[in-house]
Amino acid sequence: MAKTGYCEKTGLKKGTWTPEEDMKLTAYIKRYGHWNWRELPRFAGLARCGKSCRLRWVNYLRPDIKRGHFSPEEDEIIMKMHASLGNRWTRIATKLPGRTDNEIKNHWHTNLKKRLNREPTTASSNDKMHHNEELSECKSEGNNNTKESEPGTCLSDDPMDEIRSSPSTSQQSFGDLSSPSIDYSSVITDTNWSKAADNVASPENFAEPVCSFWTEPLLAGNSYIHEDFLETTADPLMFPLSLISFGDPFCGYEGFYNDDNFDVFNQLF
DNA sequence: AAGAGGCTCAACCGCGAAGAA
DNA sequence: GTTCTTCGCGGTTGAGCCTCT
Numbered sequence: 001m002a003k004t005g006y007c008e009k010t011g012l013k014k015g016t017w018t019p020e021e022d023m024k025l026t027a028y029i030k031r032y033g034h035w036n037w038r039e040l041p042r043f044a045g046l047a048r049c050g051k052s053c054r055l056r057w058v059n060y061l062r063p064d065i066k067r068g069h070f071s072p073e074e075d076e077i078i079m080k081m082h083a084s085l086g087n088r089w090t091r092i093a094t095k096l097p098g099r100t101d102n103e104i105k106n107h108w109h110t111n112l113k114k115r116l117n118r119e120p121t122t123a124s125s126n127d128k129m130h131h132n133e134e135l136s137e138c139k140s141e142g143n144n145n146t147k148e149s150e151p152g153t154c155l156s157d158d159p160m161d162e163i164r165s166s167p168s169t170s171q172q173s174f175g176d177l178s179s180p181s182i183d184y185s186s187v188i189t190d191t192n193w194s195k196a197a198d199n200v201a202s203p204e205n206f207a208e209p210v211c212s213f214w215t216e217p218l219l220a221g222n223s224y225i226h227e228d229f230l231e232t233t234a235d236p237l238m239f240p241l242s243l244i245s246f247g248d249p250f251c252g253y254e255g256f257y258n259d260d261n262f263d264v265f266n267q268l269f
Numbered sequence: 270a271a272g273a274g275g276c277t278c279a280a281c282c283g284c285g286a287a288g289a290a
Numbered sequence: 291g292t293t294c295t296t297c298g299c300g301g302t303t304g305a306g307c308c309t310c311t
Contacts, residue, residue: 014281015279015280015305016279016280016305036296037297038295038296050296051282051297051298052280052281054297055279055281056279056280060279087299087300088300089299090298090300101298101299102300103279105300106279107277107278109277110277110278
């Protein structure tokens with residue numbers, strides 16, 4: 001993937017991630033979260049741009065990623081969601097826990113789009129019907145999602161409802177989220193993880209301190225920030241608490257990174 | 270066995286949105 | 291109101307793998 005871009009302009013590495021880089025990024029985010037994607041790679045000791053780190057985390061390293069084949073139920077959801085929302089992959093991904101927008105997008109282009117072309121009559125007519133229903137319901141219900149006023153984005157008409165109520169749809173595929181095909185334990189052991197964690201954000205990893213970040217106020221009450229982290233893990237020299245300002249904790253995966261799930265997250269590594 | 274073509278999916282790019290200065 | 295910064299989204303690319311001939 002030899003492309004030129006801003007990462008390259010700034011002399012940052014690009015292309016395939018190495019296991020070592022993965023470990024550094026995972027270790028850093030597990031310990032400190034992603035307070036600022038742009039600055040994160042510097043603190044994590046990575047010669048990558050923040051954008052690249054974000055993408056790697058969101059699409060590959062995140063602990064709740066579900067990999068492997070898409071089930072027929074998932075295919076059905078994607079088809080229906082795509083029919084009503086179009087190429088809004090992130091929106092579609094919210095209905096498929098563990099699946100990333102990128103993965104869904106790839107799956108659509110490589111499999112589902114072809115299937116749709118093979119069965120154009122049923123699919124397209126259903127799509128239109130569904131889309132029209134959606135629009136009419138948006139209007140009739142006064143659209144309780146006032147922010148989403150554009151056509152095709154009425155969330156109150158959730159295609160998932162239809163899927164959920166379908167007797168043929170098994171919930172099993174969603175109950176299987178605890179079995180990602182990536183075995184993190186084999187990649188990141190207790191020993192090498194702690195090594196990686198010790199190496200991230202060490203003073204030698206960045207030449208000058210980022211003073212401005214130290215003056216930012218700490219945002220309290222964020223469910224992502226675990227008490228243990230605040231009390232014992234966070235090292236003010238290595239990571240200023242003032243940096244803890246997660247506007248979107250783990251990219252919309254707030255539900256996963258609460259206190260209840262923190263232990264599950266810990267067990268993964 | 271080997272070359273060609275197709276397929277998959279990780280990763281990059283550009284753009285727009287949102288918020289801060 | 292304007293400019294700058296950061297983030298996230300969707301489109302696209304291309305290396306590597308797979309299948310076919």
